[in-house]
Amino acid sequence: VTQVFRAETPRSGGAAWNKLSCYDRLPPDFVEKAVGRLGWLALFYAIAHPIFRLVEFPGTLREALGRSQFPLVDIALVGAMLTGGLVCALAWSRKVPPSLMLDLGLLFEVIGAFWIALVEHGIPTLADVPFRGVSSVSAWIVFFVLVVPSTLGKTVLATLATACMGPVGLLASLLYYGNHAPPAGRWVEFFFANFLFAAFAIVLSRFVYN
Secondary structure, X not given: OOOOOOOOOOOOOHHHHHHHOOHHHOOHHHHHHHHHHHHHHHHHHHHHHHHHHXXXXXXXXXXHHOOOOOHHHHHHHXXXXXXXXXXHHHHHHOOOOHHHHHHHHHHHHHHHHHHHHHHHHOOOOOOOOOOXXXXXXXXXXXXXXXXXXXXXXXXXXXXXXXHHHHHHHHHHHHHHHOOOOOOHHHHHHHHHHHHHHHHHHHHHHHHHHO
8 A cells, every 4th residue: 555645835935934043943833823823913913013003192083193282102903003014914825934924023123112112202202201111112012922933142232122112202203303311310211121021021931941
């Protein structure tokens, strides 16, 4: 009796990038599922921004999603929706090799954090606000670690770059509005949680994917 085994043809260019990006050490089905999760996360990210905008600016849909008095916040809203939608479409299209898609996902993590930071800081100076709370960038960092597997080096690089988007968003706001920078102590107050959660996420990633 002759048995015929059918081999699955890898996507074009996928094997080379898989080896280059070190994803060849992970089971193929595990990487495929991670790409699917990335698509869902990108979709939720794109949807969450207009939902939060509706909550913060109650009124008609047109009024809430229309132009506000803070241009940077409007730019962040459009950028977040486009970025999330694009990553979701790429992930679910299965046209991009899985390993390359996960690397693009790490880039999406950083860009997504920038849009979040721009929403949080894209208004005139917040130096006089006595309490800001924890930035949503912290939650974004932890969510991403649970979705996108990667090597330790890539995880550290992407996570720290994501945490840095908080200060970058505030700096963009200061430059745009021409405001004075808050004291050093306020920067620590605003962004310490980002880097603390980044450290937690890096450790957590080793438990999840080992």
